[in-house]
Structures are given as structure tokens and as C-alpha cells.
Amino acid sequence: MEEVRISSAWVASHSNHVKVDSSELERVVDNIQGSIPKVEWNFEGIHYFDNGPLTVQYLFVLDALNFCFWPDKDLDYNHLASELKAALLNDKSALDADRLQSYTGPQLRQLLKWPRVLPLEEERIRLLHEVGQELERSFGGEAANLVKACGKSAVSLVTLVARHFPGFRDHSLYKGRQVFLYKRAQIFAADLWGAFKGQGYGYFYDISSVTIFADYIVPAVLRQLGVLKYSLELSSSIDAKNEISPGSEQEVEIRACSIVAVEKMRELLERKFGKQVLSVEIDLWLWAIGVQNPSLKHHRTLSIYY
Numbered sequence: 651m652e653e654v655r656i657s658s659a660w661v662a663s664h665s666n667h668v669k670v671d672s673s674e675l676e677r678v679v680d681n682i683q684g685s686i687p688k689v690e691w692n693f694e695g696i697h698y699f700d701n702g703p704l705t706v707q708y709l710f711v712l713d714a715l716n717f718c719f720w721p722d723k724d725l726d727y728n729h730l731a732s733e734l735k736a737a738l739l740n741d742k743s744a745l746d747a748d749r750l751q752s753y754t755g756p757q758l759r760q761l762l763k764w765p766r767v768l769p770l771e772e773e774r775i776r777l778l779h780e781v782g783q784e785l786e787r788s789f790g791g792e793a794a795n796l797v798k799a800c801g802k803s804a805v806s807l808v809t810l811v812a813r814h815f816p817g818f819r820d821h822s823l824y825k826g827r828q829v830f831l832y833k834r835a836q837i838f839a840a841d842l843w844g845a846f847k848g849q850g851y852g853y854f855y856d857i858s859s860v861t862i863f864a865d866y867i868v869p870a871v872l873r874q875l876g877v878l879k880y881s882l883e884l885s886s887s888i889d890a891k892n893e894i895s896p897g898s899e900q901e902v903e904i905r906a907c908s909i910v911a912v913e914k915m916r917e918l919l920e921r922k923f924g925k926q927v928l929s930v931e932i933d934l935w936l937w938a939i940g941v942q943n944p945s946l947k948h949h950r951t952l953s954i955y956y
């Protein structure tokens with residue numbers, strides 16, 4: 651995703667609150683002796699998988715809702731993934747395009763076995779409807795057709811998803827410029843790649859183009875590793891669990907600098923150790939570290955993008 655790399659690099663070079671610390675980056679890479687620990691996709695064993703188009707539908711709906719869990723301290727991604735799986739095992743048509751268009755908040759809560767209002771619930775419903783309507787209008791109701799239309803290119807898939815589904819257009823304005831981050835659109839491509847083990851619906855000749863998925867866990871891990879350095883003001887705000895406004899300089903810098911840090915890590919792995927690693931693999935390693943550390947302090951932004 652050239653536009654993600656280029657616009658994130660611009661943010662990093664104009665950043666006021668966040669810096670990528672190259673010497674710490676080198677230390678981290680040396681510590682692991684240039685080998686990114688391998689983390690299996692679905693290491694948690696929570697995802698639906700049947701090796702067919704229903705898996706694609708599942709992953710698309712999952713990534714349409716893959717954002718903002720932190721406002722409810724008991725809710726997390728695992729819950730969403732495993733309850734959507736349970737819903738499909740119980741009723742194979744639960745995520746059909748016509749059904750997606752008719753879910754109400756209480757019905758979604760019931761589907762996810764969640765006892766109270768979900769964070770950003772109205773947005774989740776609006777996005778489910780958007781996915782159902784556009785899948786029906788342009789892709790015969792099936793996310794699998796969306797994937798077939800991308801010609802085995804992850805870049806085309808991300809572009810196609812963003813073009814058809816406004817809820818996936820994860821971008822910001824930073825100092826007047828448009829910055830592209832595309833977290834959920836890119837993670838959809840990566841989830842297909844991971845679930846189908848790079849075969850069939852998961853084969854993309856350009857999977858190396860995908861960047862990390864700028865969420866609230868990976869930046870917190872990079873900060874803990876010392877690779878991201880925050881200003882005193884930003885550090886105190888995050889540690890005090892203050893909310894950071896969506897689209898603020900601080901928020902965009904946190905996300906963009908995380909992308910840049912991992913791209914630099916990738917370059918270093920190649921230059922120093924001759925290793926070619928995908929950003930997706932680094933992402934999964936960092937994310938797995940983060941979710942296994944419940945005391946990790948992450949930034950809190952109300953957003954449908956991550």
C-alpha cells in the first residue's frame with residue numbers, strides 16, 4: 651500500500667508528539683537475533699473456518715466490526731470472533747447479505763451474546779447494513795465474489811473494499827494532508843491470507859505490500875519496547891487513560907509512526923540479517939505480545955476504524 655507508506659512517512663517526518671527511535675529499533679532486532687518469532691494466525695483458536703466462501707463472508711463481517719472494544723473493559727476481539735463463529739455454526743445464514751441489512755442493536759447483542767449496549771453500537775449496525783447492502787448490490791451478496799474480483803492482489807482488494815464500503819475508508823487529515831491508514835481493509839486481506847494459509851481465497855501475489863494494522867495494541871507494544879517515544883504530554887495523557895480525539899495530531903502520529911517503525915524494522919531485518927519478513931508477520935508477533943499483557947496502557951480513541 652504505497653499511499654499508506656508514503657503518507658505515514660510524511661507524518662513521521664513532521665511529528666511533534668511521537669518519534670521512532672532507530673537505535674531502540676536496532677536493539678529490539680538484535681535481541682531477537684533477526685528472527686521474528688512465528689505466531690500462527692488464529693493462535694487463539696477462535697475463528698470460523700470451513701475452507702470455503704462462508705469463511706470469507708465471516709472474515710469480512712468480522713473485520714467490518716473489528717474496532718473499538720476498549721470502552722467496555724470486558725469486551726475484546728476474541729469475544730467478537732468466537733461469538734460470530736458460534737452464530738454461524740448455529741445458523742449458516744446468520745451472515746447472509748439480506749440478514750446483515752436487517753440487524754438491530756438488540757439483535758446484534760443477542761447474536762454476540764453480549765448483555766449490554768456495545769461500544770459504538772449504532773455505528774456497528776450502520777456498518778453491518780452497509781456491508782449487506784453493497785454486497786448484495788455489487789457482489790451477488792457474497793464477500794467471496796469481492797475477493798475473486800481483486801485478481802489475487804491484496805492492494806486491489808484493499809482498494810476495492812475502500813471504494814465500495816465507505817466504513818473501511820480509514821484516513822485522516824494531518825497538517826492539511828490526507829493520510830491513509832486502512833487498518834480494517836488491510837487486515838481483511840491479511841486474515842484471508844492467514845486463514846487460508848496463502849492458498850485459494852488467501853493467495854495474494856503482493857501480500858508483502860500490506861503494512862501493519864494501526865490499532866491501539868501494536869503502538870502500545872512498540873512504546874513498551876522503547877521503539878516509539880511519546881512526548882511527556884502524550885505519555886501522561888495515555889497513562890491517565892484520557893481519551894484522545896479521533897483525527898487529532900496525536901492520534902494520527904501514534905498510528906502513522908507505528909506503521910513507519912515496522913517498515914524500518916523490516917528494512918533493518920533485510921539489511922542486517924538478510925531476512926525478508928512481511929509486515930503482516932511482524933504485526934501478528936507484536937499484537938500477540940500486546941493482547942497477552944492486560945496491563946498494557948494503550949491510547950483510547952473512539953473510532954470505527956480500529
Ligand SMILES: Nc1nc2c(c(CN[C@H]3C=C[C@H](O)[C@@H]3O)cn2[C@@H]2O[C@H](COP(=O)(O)O)[C@@H](O)[C@H]2O)c(=O)[nH]1
Nearest residue numbers: 691692693716717719726727863865866867868937956
Ligand atoms: N494490529 C492488529 N490489530 C488487531 C489484530 C486483531 C486480530 N487479528 C486476528 C488475526 C489473527 C490473529 O490470530 C488474530 O485473532 C485485532 N486487532 C485490533 O486489536 C484491538 C483489540 O484488542 P483487544 O481490545 O485487546 O481485543 C482492536 O483495535 C482490534 O481491531 C491483529 O491481528 N493485528
